[in-house]
Amino acid sequence: MSSPLELIFEQVPCRTGHHVVLIKFIGQLDESNVDEQSKRVYAFIEDNPLETHYIFELAGLEYMNSKSIGYLTDWYRKIANKAGQTKMASAQENILDILDTVGLTSIIEHHPSVDAARISIIGVSDEQVA
Amino acid sequence: MNILRRSLFLQHLTILLITTSVFLGIFYQFSSSFATKKYEIIDKEIIKTTSRANALIAYNIKLNEGKIKTKELETYLDSLKSLNTSLEKIAVYEVVNGKKVVEVGESDLKKAFMPSNNEKTTKYYVKAPKNLSLLDSLSYTVLKNVYPRITTGDIVGATEGVQKSISYFPLDSIQIVITNSYSKFEDIYTAFLKASILGILSFLIFQAIFFSYLTINVLSPLNKLKKGAFEIAKGNLRAEIKVKGYDEIGVVGSFFNEVARNLRNITSELYEKDRLVGEVNIASRIQEGLIPSHAPDIPGLDMKLGYKAAEEVGGDTLDFIPIDEDNVLTYIGDVSGHGVPAGLVMTMVDVLLHGFSDVYSDISTMLINLNKHITPKIDASMFMTLLLLNWNHPDQKFTYVGAGHESIIHYKAASREIEDIKAGGIAIGMIEDNTPLVQTGELKPDINDVIVLYTDGIPEARGGDDGRQFYGMQRFKDAVQKYAIQSTADLIFQSLTEDLSRHMGKTKQADDITLVVIKYTGISAQEKNVKLSINEEAFKKESRSGKWNWNK
Numbered sequence: 020m021s022s023p024l025e026l027i028f029e030q031v032p033c034r035t036g037h038h039v040v041l042i043k044f045i046g047q048l049d050e051s052n053v054d055e056q057s058k059r060v061y062a063f064i065e066d067n068p069l070e071t072h073y074i075f076e077l078a079g080l081e082y083m084n085s086k087s088i089g090y091l092t093d094w095y096r097k098i099a100n101k102a103g104q105t106k107m108a109s110a111q112e113n114i115l116d117i118l119d120t121v122g123l124t125s126i127i128e129h130h131p132s133v134d135a136a137r138i139s140i141i142g143v144s145d146e147q148v149a
Numbered sequence: 150m151n152i153l154r155r156s157l158f159l160q161h162l163t164i165l166l167i168t169t170s171v172f173l174g175i176f177y178q179f180s181s182s183f184a185t186k187k188y189e190i191i192d193k194e195i196i197k198t199t200s201r202a203n204a205l206i207a208y209n210i211k212l213n214e215g216k217i218k219t220k221e222l223e224t225y226l227d228s229l230k231s232l233n234t235s236l237e238k239i240a241v242y243e244v245v246n247g248k249k250v251v252e253v254g255e256s257d258l259k260k261a262f263m264p265s266n267n268e269k270t271t272k273y274y275v276k277a278p279k280n281l282s283l284l285d286s287l288s289y290t291v292l293k294n295v296y297p298r299i300t301t302g303d304i305v306g307a308t309e310g311v312q313k314s315i316s317y318f319p320l321d322s323i324q325i326v327i328t329n330s331y332s333k334f335e336d337i338y339t340a341f342l343k344a345s346i347l348g349i350l351s352f353l354i355f356q357a358i359f360f361s362y363l364t365i366n367v368l369s370p371l372n373k374l375k376k377g378a379f380e381i382a383k384g385n386l387r388a389e390i391k392v393k394g395y396d397e398i399g400v401v402g403s404f405f406n407e408v409a410r411n412l413r414n415i416t417s418e419l420y421e422k423d424r425l426v427g428e429v430n431i432a433s434r435i436q437e438g439l440i441p442s443h444a445p446d447i448p449g450l451d452m453k454l455g456y457k458a459a460e461e462v463g464g465d466t467l468d469f470i471p472i473d474e475d476n477v478l479t480y481i482g483d484v485s486g487h488g489v490p491a492g493l494v495m496t497m498v499d500v501l502l503h504g505f506s507d508v509y510s511d512i513s514t515m516l517i518n519l520n521k522h523i524t525p526k527i528d529a530s531m532f533m534t535l536l537l538l539n540w541n542h543p544d545q546k547f548t549y550v551g552a553g554h555e556s557i558i559h560y561k562a563a564s565r566e567i568e569d570i571k572a573g574g575i576a577i578g579m580i581e582d583n584t585p586l587v588q589t590g591e592l593k594p595d596i597n598d599v600i601v602l603y604t605d606g607i608p609e610a611r612g613g614d615d616g617r618q619f620y621g622m623q624r625f626k627d628a629v630q631k632y633a634i635q636s637t638a639d640l641i642f643q644s645l646t647e648d649l650s651r652h653m654g655k656t657k658q659a660d661d662i663t664l665v666v667i668k669y670t671g672i673s674a675q676e677k678n679v680k681l682s683i684n685e686e687a688f689k690k691e692s693r694s695g696k697w698n699w700n701k
Contacts (some may be wrong), residue, residue: 049659050659050660057530067335076176082609082619084609084660085485085486085532085534085605085660086485086486086530088485088532088576089485089486089530089531089532089578090530092529092530092532092578092579093529093530096529119571120534120553120554120556120571121532121534121553121575121576122552122553122554122573122574122575122579122583122586123553123576123577123579125575125576125579125586126575126579
């Protein structure tokens with residue numbers, strides 16, 4: 020039986036014209052589902068145009084195993100190859116601890132909120148643009 | 150039409166034909182009895198019953214032609230006899246103008262029963278009424294010539310005016326008394342007997358046809374199936390049978406061939422699987438040879454270690470490498486995922502580290518070069534966390550460098566507190582050059598301090614009531630704090646693994662687990678000057694004695 024995991028793909032509106040997308044992870048990423056779920060993320064990255072920026076929202080993620088961290092690293096590389104940026108946001112403490120331990124936060128920035136991650140991508144807030 | 154339907158059809162046809170034959174036989178018997186309408190049986194009456202099986206039966210018969218020649222009478226009587234072939238004798242008698250004149254007595258019957266002159270043919274004795282005056286002497290004489298045993302009063306009649314023959318009997322009915330050997334229903338019985346014989350013959354003929362059909366269409370193919378099954382039982386999986394048609398036998402034959410083909414495929418897969426299992430077992434044994442089952446003897450360090458893979462081949466690694474007389478390198482690592490892919494990466498790392506230990510004395514340099522060589526070689530989604538610790542004997546301290554590995558748990562005996570030391574760095578394989586992220590640290594233990602190294606298989610071990618609860622870092626650290634006061638590394642190790650086993654219960658181990666417990670015992674002044682002289686070959690031979698098992 021695979022663990023429950025919900026993946027939500029959303030567009031993040033940006034007045035600057037940047038193409039930013041949000042991927043929400045809700046549930047657990049473990050041996051039972053990580054290979055299957057990762058295919059959806061790979062397909063999503065593949066379908067998006069160049070210079071698409073990604074925010075992985077991890078607020079709802081309760082657990083991730085080492086293999087899922089490996090996939091996260093690979094997604095980061097593929098996004099970078101398409102001239103995009105990758106940010107992580109809102110990870111729970113235990114998840115952030117794992118990401119810190121393996122050193123992933125040293126190559127993919129983590130932000131306390133999705134909005135903070137979005138601002139780090141586009142450089143300014145929507146209010147400043149207005 | 151399939152075999153079953155054809156068989157049923159044949160059976161039904163046979164039964165129908167038998168039944169028809171029986172009815173036709175019966176009909177024939179009765180219809181033949183009445184084929185000539187020259188007489189009719191008016192009624193039957195049992196005159197005398199001599200035994201249960203024999204009876205004297207009088208058949209009252211009406212002669213339709215009103216008068217009858219003597220020869221014709223015999224013929225008629227013969228015909229009447231054919232009513233029942235079992236009639237033994239026939240005695241006759243009767244009358245004139247519908248009136249029974251002469252009683253049939255026992256003496257008459259006797260005559261009837263007694264063949265005359267030993268002739269086999271039955272004689273018919275006919276009595277005329279005593280007042281019959283038609284018979285003249287000439288006629289009597291003639292009659293006597295014809296029927297020598299006829300006596301006066303026995304003649305029934307002759308046509309008036311006819312002198313040389315007694316051509317006619319003015320009879321309109323006669324009574325025939327017969328002995329029935331069986332019963333009054335004998336005629337019906339005989340009819341049934343004939344019909345039954347006919348039915349049995351029909352049955353035998355159609356059964357012969359039916360069994361010929363069965364032999365050709367059922368038994369022969371079944372025999373082929375049997376032979377095919379024996380061939381397969383003997384191991385000849387190439388055995389197949391020729392299939393004709395789409396009836397039950399054809400379907401079974403096709404099914405048999407399909408089963409044979411599937412058996413061939415399954416057997417082939419089993420051979421392949423056996424081969425793969427054999428190779429995995431070889432890989433497992435190779436890996437067992439790479440991971441020591443116990444630590445080398447190093448003054449001041451009481452060490453106990455253990456490793457348990459989730460599958461035949463694991464992705465955790467652990468080893469001790471003597472660097473020089475003063476330094477021993479130990480490392481613990483964990484490849485993402487587990488199984489054969491992780492095992493292959495682990496093996497590459499193990500080999501490289503042993504090679505680098507001959508070239509580099511600095512563990513940071515080792516780690517940087519390891520990442521440089523491993524990253525291009527492994528799948529983009531794989532990585533390996535690693536912790537390198539160098540034990541310097543003269544200084545009695547560890548120098549460590551991390552590559553995204555789990556923290557070092559340091560139990561301080563003096564304060565009974567736990568320190569969680571993060572070695573930092575980034576996992577091997579994540580970036581091409583990890584130089585900027587490599588940091589070294591030092592750990593100098595006090596006497597009775599305990600240092601615990603582990604892989605994430607321990608905090609992430611699932612268990613609890615529902616098998617879904619993590620063991621967790623907090624429980625692990627609490628356990629270290631609780632059991633670290635024990636006197637030896639072996640006891641501490643045992644307590645920690647028992648606590649983990651209690652949590653896991655019967656939950657399947659999902660990830661590889663490696664645990665190292667180091668209790669610092671301190672050294673004497675003499676021991677401080679001892680030079681580490683670990684014979685690597687001897688250590689390898691001694692320490693690699695197989696997989697660790699939690700329960701042993």
